[in-house]
Amino acid sequence: MSDCKYTLTDIGINLTDSAFDPDREQVISDALNAGVHRLLITGTTAAESEEAVRMCQQFGENIFCTAGIHPHYSKEFSPAARQTLADLFQAPEVLAVGEAGLDFNRNFSTPEQQVYAFEQQLELASEVNLPLFLHERDAHDKQVEMLRHFRDYTAGGVAHCFTGSREELYNYLDLDLYIGITGWICDERRGVELLALLKDIPSERLLIETDAPYLLPRDIKPKPKSRRNLPRYLPHILEKIAQARNIDPTELAQQVEENGERLFRFNQIGQ
Template identity: 65%
Template sequence: MTNNFWIDIGVNLTDSSFDKDREQVIDQAYEHNIEKLIITGTTVEESHQAIELCQRYPNQLFCTVGIHPHYAKDHSTQQFESLRSLYKEDCVVAVGETGLDFNRNFSTPEQQVLCFEKQLEMASETKLPLFLHERDAHKKQIEMLQSHRDDISAAVAHCFTGTKSELYNYLDLDLHIGITGWICDERRGQELQMLAKDIPEDRLMLETDAPYLIPRDLKPKPKSRRNLPLYLPHIAAKVAELRGTTIEELKYQVQINTQHFFGLGDTH
């Protein structure tokens, strides 16, 4: 591939904060050499919306399809049948956002486990990779992943902010690691900054998680607190600095990783 570009693996483009300027946000990303965006699906309804958006921007937008643990309480047989049909769409590149979140427990742990189990089975059926969320539930999440890992093609720990032992637990399962602007936070991101070098170069991917997690060290600080895909190169610069590599070397490596992981080759 002669043309190196950025790919943002986690953008919540269906979020209402983008209702007034969604097209402009996509165009700005492209102008900043972020040529592909992967929209995060968190409910059946939002996954539908993500697919509709992708179909308007073929080869530029892709999406995940799934039920976030916050919404696990709403899951039903009918919803899973809807998901199953959505996985057949060409723009759908992963199962998720799925996983466990025992921090807020918007859905009970029992509901989350049932919903996650079903999506692990779907990843096994479809051979699509997993786009994973986890908060304060690492032990249970690892346990469930271990029992399914042989049947799953690949998985990424989206927005990783964990400890060294949690990082190595994921790497022991051959997971990829998604890094966000959390790494630019001088308060909360210190541990992640120290772990940046520990992520194997072929396991690293980058994301903004826009509109959330705007990098705290942006200068000048945007008037809006909304994160945008166009800030991905800023996050990448911090990662490159911490890993002791050049921005161009990092861009080349994460592009290869991401295209291979999500199947974004010449077939799309």
């Protein structure tokens, strides 16, 4: 993979994760050298969202973030946490509400706690007119039900790290959501179904992300010594998608950049 073949945005990187503590600045530098000129840091708790904003301010131009409470941490949602998020949404670096949604797979928070926290964040999104950065696992029907209820009041959003079925894909598309694709498609064990679905995603609804440090693409050669995923691997994901869709990767890069700008309005900051 040669450097700077494309100009890309990683719309999902967990840069506050401790896996990046030793070399966070180098990770950003390596991403820039690979043509990943813009990062959207994922907020997963009130405290992590505050940290994400600090990182945006520390590392400067073209580093943005979301602010929200991941369903795993829904039990932490409180009036104080809601106020923290409301305050963070006033920061110009915060471009989306989330990572928010439902995860009935592990239930680190009860389904009731998750539904409450998600509803609160949907209300916040409608108040501040920011798009949603969505997580969902084993809770599709309930999540879609809640999204439909708020559809006319929110500024759209992205189904982050989508790994679902064709039916689930079309449910999200019917809600005018964007679809975030990760290195999951590079996994020959579990990504085959999603790889086949890539042609079903309208070009104007596709976004790409690493979800680093998670989901290292398994087919990178030579295989990285570390299992830690990095934003500099985003061009590899782009090329895998382009191959599956039978289009030129440079054309795809331009399209996903346009899509990211349309949803998150990166270039409108400060205007």
